[in-house]
Amino acid sequence: MKDRIASFGHALTGLKYTLLTQPNAQIHLAIFTCVLGAGWHFSLERWEWALILLAAGLVIGAEAMNTAVETLTDLVSPEFHPLAGRAKDVAASAVLICSLSAAGAGLFIFWPRIINLF
Numbered sequence: 001m002k003d004r005i006a007s008f009g010h011a012l013t014g015l016k017y018t019l020l021t022q023p024n025a026q027i028h029l030a031i032f033t034c035v036l037g038a039g040w041h042f043s044l045e046r047w048e049w050a051l052i053l054l055a056a057g058l059v060i061g062a063e064a065m066n067t068a069v070e071t072l073t074d075l076v077s078p079e080f081h082p083l084a085g086r087a088k089d090v091a092a093s094a095v096l097i098c099s100l101s102a103a104g105a106g107l108f109i110f111w112p113r114i115i116n117l118f
């Protein structure tokens with residue numbers, strides 16, 4: 001049980017590192033905070049909240065994996081190498097894919113409500 005708690009602590013340390021050092025993660029967190037505010041304003045349905053939480057988790061999770069790949073790549077290949085660059089590019093593309101699909105889900109949820117404001 002002590003090991004499990006320690007392992008949870010390590011994961012929180014990793015998350016803290018990602019959020020404190022990665023500008024993209026901070027931007028995603030800021031957007032997520034705005035989406036929470038908008039969701040509260042528009043009184044979203046339960047399934048819409050579930051979708052938003054899932055999308056936000058995907059984006060922040062992908063960002064954490066991207067940070068892990070970047071860190072490992074810098075350790076293994078501090079000098080320029082095409083494969084190191086490819087690893088970083090592919091990891092970054094995972095964040096892009098998750099962000100685009102989260103933005104798409106957000107549009108489906110919020111666009112009709114935003115249109116109704118006018």
Ligand SMILES: Nc1ncnc2c1ncn2[C@@H]1O[C@H](COP(=O)(O)OP(=O)(O)OP(=O)(O)O)[C@@H](O)[C@H]1O
Pocket residue numbers: 022024066070077078079080081082083084085086088089092
């Ligand atoms: N060791 C390397 N060898 C070859 N190309 C590299 C190397 N390190 C970085 N690159 C290239 O530079 C790009 C940016 O790498 P960098 O480590 O600066 O990531 P970053 O800009 O901090 O990414 P993020 O914005 O996701 O944090 C990589 O996607 C890759 O194309």
